[in-house]
Amino acid sequence: MHPGRATGVAGLAYARKLRLLVTVTIIGVLAWFLLNVLERETRHAEERAANMVLAQLRAALVIRGAEVMLSREGDLGAQVGINPFKLVEHQWLNYQGACRSQQPARGNWCFHWREQKQTVNRPKGWLIYTPRQRIDLDRRRTEPGKPLAWKVTTEFADRNNNGQREQDERPTGLKLSPVSLTAEAAPTQDAQR
Template identity: 65%
Template sequence: MQSARRTDASALVLARRYRLVVVLAVLGALWWFLLGVLERETRNAEERAANMVISQLRSALVIKGAEIMLSREGTLAEHRGINPFPLVEHQWGNYEGLCEAPKPAPGNWCFLAGKQKETVIGPGGWLIYNPRQPITIDRRQAYERQPLAWAVTTEFADRNGNGVREQEERLTGLKLDPVPLTEEAAQTQDAQR
């Protein structure tokens, strides 16, 4: 009788351990799935936020270009390379202002002012974004902690469709174009200090 009780007790202990292992395995699988979903959603959120900033800045540049053309005070060419962030009346939580380092903190924007030649009119610089993780911004693949850059340029009426502005083709507005961020751009910033 004693041995039967021990066998029943040990079988009960084994059944409880088996249930505990099954529950822990199910919880582990759910936790793994949840972490994957969380990572995907944070990537989607960062991608949407960065693309929204680009879209808002482009809209502000369209308005600024129209204001310049209507006021006839100044030219569109004088506004190449401007910092587009001040054009939008919004307190940007992830905008650092002028770049203090070659690149902003992960997930942040900054404006890298370029060194101007004496013959160049107006300011010049690049808008820099440093992604936290691999995402797609403005149809460009961005990799973790590898900054992307944009510059304010002018649009023109391309009558012959060659993509190059000739003397007779007039400027029609301002736009934000992706540009390669090279070591030369970062060295330009360091030379200003």
């Protein structure tokens, strides 16, 4: 009998420990792989859900813009900054309404309105979304917990293709435009405190 070779009870115990170690290793690798897949799929689901909300709000703005343009007293400029969630008759689970803090909870939307003169009937402001994780939203790369904002603005026939509306370029509809919270919204937020 070879002295280095384990036999009998000691050999069986060694074989069981080796099988247990291999089994635990395989299960660990599979669990790690499945957790990566789960994380990737939750990121894709959040990305699709947020882009779907933006698409539905944009569709509602197209309809609202057409209604305003077809009405005799319609003024697209008066629609700038409106809350697009009010245009869709749907109970949004992740829409918190008016923002109660500087940003909504992760994975939620809110409407940050700014103070207006007493003569203005509607609150005007920004639509804000705070992603749960890093996603691509509206062709922008997001960071988890950092809010993104959009504002309802007017589209116009840009005749000279400079991207800026001149006096002779008439508005043609409504759209959601990305807004930088640090540049445009910060002074308004400070004014409300």
